[in-house]
Amino acid sequence: MKNNSLGRAFLLLVIAGAIGYGIGLGIDFSIRGELKLSASVPSAFALLFSFTAFFFGLYGYRGITRGLVFQVVGTVIGAALVTGIRALMGLESIGAFLFTEPAWVFGALVGVISFFFGVGVMTDWVKWARGIDTPDHHEDEPGWQKYFGVSLDHKVIGIQYTVTALFLLAVGGTFALIFRTELAASGLDFLTLDLDVFNQNGPQLYNTLMSLHGMIMIVSILLGISGIMNYVVPLLVGAHDMAFPRMNAFAYWVAVPASVLLLLALILGGFDTGWTGYPPLSSRAPLGVQMFFLGVFTAGWSSILGALNVIATVVRMRARGMTAMRMPILVWASVATSIIALTATQLIGLSFQLVMFQRLFGMGFFDPGKGGNPVLFQHLFWFYSHPAVYVFVLPGLGVISELLPVFVRKPLFGYRWVAMSSLGIALVGFVVWAHHMFTSGMNEYLRVPFMYSTMLVAVPTGVKFFSWVATMWGGKIETPTPMLFVLGSIVVFLLGGVTGPPNAMVALDLHLHDTYWVVGHFHDTIFGGFVFPFFAAIYYWFPKATGRKMNEFWGKVHFWLMTPSFFALTLGMMFIGLRGMRRRIVDYDPALGFDGAHLFLTVCAFLIAISILIFFINFFRSIKHGEPATGNTWNSRSPEWQVPSPMPAHNYEVPFEVVGEPYDYGLPGSKFVEFAAKTAGKH
């Protein structure tokens, strides 16, 4: 059944893509007066048509399909409206990408809002506003279909988040492979000047892909941590769902139109600003930057509302006896990460919004010619974008602390310190942002305070490392796949951690800034703090979600292929960075002698891609063909493993009470949770 609909979906994808491309080509021809196959408009139509048709084939005209149709129609209506008004006012009404920039921006906004109504995530709220009551829960369809429509079940939403995150990981990774291929040798050999795709030549396309690699990966990470938190936090605290199930669904579905906008940014002219979008560069970049801003702005709401939900769930819905100091570390980490995401995210939204308005209405916030100040943008931007990396890594570090005791069969060392260190990192994270701006021309007296506050982050982070090492010390270490990834993340994150303080020091940073050293450091922190723990979490909780284990052998192949390649990649990046390789650039002087190193890095990148491909195949195969695992697969003390897998729709049939410490592995007679006696008549 599923294979049939999948085949039909791919067939429709191709047909609709071709039709959309043809329509777009016709429109483009009528504007341009010449036939150009690689222009933006046909590809934009092809993308939107094929996406929509794919989900139509898979799932029919409901849920995500209906949302996408609404988004496309809403975008066109909104853009046409602005175009009409502009025409009436005698302004230019047709642009290089069919619509003018204001029309595209307004249309895209209308499209996003239309998506919500189309997908059906607003239905209950609209009813409430009209005074109609709705049931607390809606029954989901059985089987895989429920993942393509609005579900209020936190476990379904968690899986939706995770799969979307993996999809974006693949997209962002593909972009990286493309520009890594160009970098394999000096000179423009692959993304050449003659290339003309989406109104961009090779180097311009490089800039777009490099910028989008950054932002698509960031959105992927935000969705990935939301996936972990959504799936696991209510289970860990013993809640039947998140505090606000409808808002939870809304927060997920916000991310879908946002992802579409980010992909449109590539097609509609791209942008050459890097993921940071600094003005004045971004105030004169092509149209793509507006789609990028709007996409990030929209995705930000997903993060904010998801964080709000996590905090409310943890504060209000914990099981009996789960006092603050008996909460699992992952719950502490989720709260810490949510505090940042709830508040600081508004500032990146605001900074991007201000540039959007600067472009649309000529408001000179960051335009020195109009009395504005470009450095102000950097302050607003980094006020989120530095704490953002703690948003990315804190749940991952929580996963490490959560899984480590399970696989070493020992209590977690220094529980209180580890719990508090997450909050410590989050709070210190609010006062370090300007360390990204040592070379920006901001006031010099700000440099040293920010240097010290940055160094301070090492203290709570160090607490976590000491805890992990002490936890492993003398333990009976088992190494199934999840534990391999936990160990991998500790080592990789250590490498990312120790390469951080050099960047924090003003004197060194003036030289290291904008070199590949920073690229290597950054990828170490994010792989150690997010990617490895994310994979660990997927391998670990996969049986809980599906009742089957992922294949151990291929899991180990994934790990042993990815880890050495990744070490080689980032150490190589730092090596050439120290020798003067600038980051973000499409080409480099062959006289620098980096050709060999870059070729090596490109090979490493492809090896990582192969390992991720193995993971994907393993992931999707194991859903149906994995080894059955319905019991306490990892011999964990955590409540979710005390009931059979997969978890039923409203979680625990009988509530549990917390009667002991969460991580007292190996202590005889200790208990973490106790389930209430089942009431008679239930089975």
Place this chain on the structure above:
Amino acid sequence: MSNKQQHPNLLTQGVFIFVYLAVLTALEFFVAVTFNSVVILVAVALVKAALVLWYYMHVNKLSESDESNHEAYAYKSGTNRLGLWLFLVSDSFVFGGLMVMRLSLLGMTRPDLSQTLGFFVTAVLLISSFFMNRGEVELHNGNRQGFLRNTMVTFVLGLFFLLGVILVEWHTVPAIAEPILHLFGEPEGKPLLKASSGPAGAAFFMMTGMHAFHVLTGLILLLIIWVNGKKGLYDEKQYPVEAAAVYWHFIDVVWIFFYPALYLIGTAV
């Protein structure tokens, strides 16, 4: 009901708080046009915000959680209340960011606007907050008609504020704006503040625009609770009214800071 005794007191309390706020607003205006001390203006704004947060928005209700049954309406309302306040915390970071933008770009200067008109629209919003509080208390007292009446007054005043900002201050419809601006003492032929003219215009339009967007959403919420309240939906389950009221007061709190930032502190440029 044992707490019946308190309810008339709450109405009286609302009047007293309003009087304090009105006196402070007048004092603020007086300070601004005479010796313009930023310290005093900031202090007055903080006191006003604290009064609204405590007496109109009942921030102390957040710590009430005596209910142990997680399925009870009171407990669920408590969860919703926490969610709403978390949202307001998040939202205040937008307004905080806008304030940082304004201070960074303009420093101790301000847009050249009619201070009397600013005082007038501020008064309108403040009075609307008074009626909002009254409506909420009336509903709590079981007086549905009183609730509807006061909510409608709040709505009309809010609409008045919104139109005042968009039509008059933004000068979108010159035929309406010019006579009114003239009434408030603006000389004719004075160059208009435009969004694109410089940092003062950019800051002014962005800040009032973001605030006006929140007023608009607040008005929609007021309309929803008015229509549903008329059907008697909130006679028992009153949390939605509380939520709309808290949101409305939050908009007022934002204006308590934006008003001096845009109309009072520093010198006009």
